[in-house]
Amino acid sequence: MAEGTRSKNPRVARRQRGDADADPGSARRKAAALESEQSPRRALDLLIRPTRAEIDLAALGRNIAAIRQLAPRAEILAIVKANAYGHGAVIIARALERERVKMLGVALIEEGIELRNAGVRSPILVLGGSYEGGYDLMVAHKLTPTVFRPEHLESLASAARRAGSTASAHLKIDSGMGRIGVLPQDLDAFLDRAAHFPQIRIDGLLSHFASADLENRDFTRQQVECFRDAHARMRARGLRPSWRHLSNSAGVIDLPQARDGLELNMVRPGIMLYGLYPAAWLRGTAALEPVLAWRTAVTHVKRVGAGTPISYGSTWRAPRESVIATLPMGYADGYSRRYSNRAQVLIRGRRANVVGRVCMDMSMADVTDIPDVRVGDEVVLLGEQGEERISAEELADLAQTIHYEVICAVGARVPRVVRSSTR
Numbered sequence: 001m002a003e004g005t006r007s008k009n010p011r012v013a014r015r016q017r018g019d020a021d022a023d024p025g026s027a028r029r030k031a032a033a034l035e036s037e038q039s040p041r042r043a044l045d046l047l048i049r050p051t052r053a054e055i056d057l058a059a060l061g062r063n064i065a066a067i068r069q070l071a072p073r074a075e076i077l078a079i080v081k082a083n084a085y086g087h088g089a090v091i092i093a094r095a096l097e098r099e100r101v102k103m104l105g106v107a108l109i110e111e112g113i114e115l116r117n118a119g120v121r122s123p124i125l126v127l128g129g130s131y132e133g134g135y136d137l138m139v140a141h142k143l144t145p146t147v148f149r150p151e152h153l154e155s156l157a158s159a160a161r162r163a164g165s166t167a168s169a170h171l172k173i174d175s176g177m178g179r180i181g182v183l184p185q186d187l188d189a190f191l192d193r194a195a196h197f198p199q200i201r202i203d204g205l206l207s208h209f210a211s212a213d214l215e216n217r218d219f220t221r222q223q224v225e226c227f228r229d230a231h232a233r234m235r236a237r238g239l240r241p242s243w244r245h246l247s248n249s250a251g252v253i254d255l256p257q258a259r260d261g262l263e264l265n266m267v268r269p270g271i272m273l274y275g276l277y278p279a280a281w282l283r284g285t286a287a288l289e290p291v292l293a294w295r296t297a298v299t300h301v302k303r304v305g306a307g308t309p310i311s312y313g314s315t316w317r318a319p320r321e322s323v324i325a326t327l328p329m330g331y332a333d334g335y336s337r338r339y340s341n342r343a344q345v346l347i348r349g350r351r352a353n354v355v356g357r358v359c360m361d362m363s364m365a366d367v368t369d370i371p372d373v374r375v376g377d378e379v380v381l382l383g384e385q386g387e388e389r390i391s392a393e394e395l396a397d398l399a400q401t402i403h404y405e406v407i408c409a410v411g412a413r414v415p416r417v418v419r420s421s422t423r
Helices: 010-022 024-038 056-070 082-084 089-098 108-118 133-140 150-163 184-196 218-236 249-254 392-399 403-408
Strands: 052-056 075-079 103-106 124-126 142-146 167-172 200-206 243-247 294-295 298-305 322-327 344-347 350-355 363-366 378-385 389-391 417-421
Touching: 052 056, 056 075, 056 089, 056 249, 075 243, 082 089, 082 403, 089 103, 089 108, 089 218, 103 108, 108 124, 108 133, 108 142, 108 243, 142 150, 142 200, 150 184, 150 200, 184 218, 200 218, 218 243, 243 249, 344 389, 363 417, 392 403
Parallel strands: 052 417, 075 103, 103 124, 124 142, 142 167, 167 200, 200 243
Antiparallel strands: 052 294, 294 378, 298 322, 322 363, 344 350, 344 378, 350 363, 378 389
8 A cells, every 4th residue: 555545444544544643654564564465465576686577568569460460360379378488477468368369378277277367358278188177177267178088078078067058178189299189090089979068069179280390391291281181070070160270389480371361260379479489490580579588686796816716516716806796596586507607697788607506596697897897787687788688599508408498497486577668
């Protein structure tokens, strides 16, 4: 409750007036405590430590526009699983609703419930299927399951009967990913089984590309044909799934036949929503802008003599008299221990080497060649500062992983802060 405001509750207001007459400072403290009780907030979202992930929703909107330019006749099922690839699922989902995407995609029931609890009303597809007991939750929260096993049909129909409703589902065909989905040779038997459950409407057909990010398109084209065959077999039975989707980000960018807006009338962008390309060879093929920037600030600066060891194991020793900056973030925040003695950060528009082992909560940088670094100076871990930029791809190369993992790893204790657009 801001200073100078009064509660609308008469009893609380009377108490506030009495407290204010006796001790104005005490009144403010009690009002703040009352506000905390009335409007609980996740403590880790408070901006106390300078480490934060800045989310540029204007860039997200421009990425949506780029997707629509590539697939003008297809609707968008925007993937917000894994905390929206580390960007903050609730923040991103609300922004995507304002962009009028048709549907949202999550991996887990729990992720869908989180969005519903935050007031997100768009249709939500649970891509990973369900587990025992999950179908009642999906029906209650109006989440659409992905089905691919006979017991999925039975459990979903039972949940719909208990709720006195019908339920929509999307059927997944395994066209070559080899992970989940009905195998093509089992599709007819699965559809026979589905016909016994009038409580279920198969409203979508989907599959997933295994190699769309590879320049060799042979296997991807086989998957497209497998999908089309499955759709034809459904239509032969009188089934008309409203949504047919196969394209991930790579398919959206470079596979027009998988986003024709006719047989394949929906696309499922994931990584490209967040301004990153699914593969190096696709960079620059669409107008994408990174949505997340990861920043912190210097909390300690010291000058050390040549030979001084830094951090656990003394894996780095100053080769000369050096200036070392301490940063309040570490591997518990998702900044990989593999960046130890390898990564760089940006301070005052220049690159500084991360030195010594990345700790759980802190890391150190050698700022000897950057003049006048002070406590409070902004540090960029991922993103731009001046003319320099640290990319997710750069960090992924250092950690011998993929850029998907870099952004998904940004930890839960790093607050996501919406940044005002500079455009």
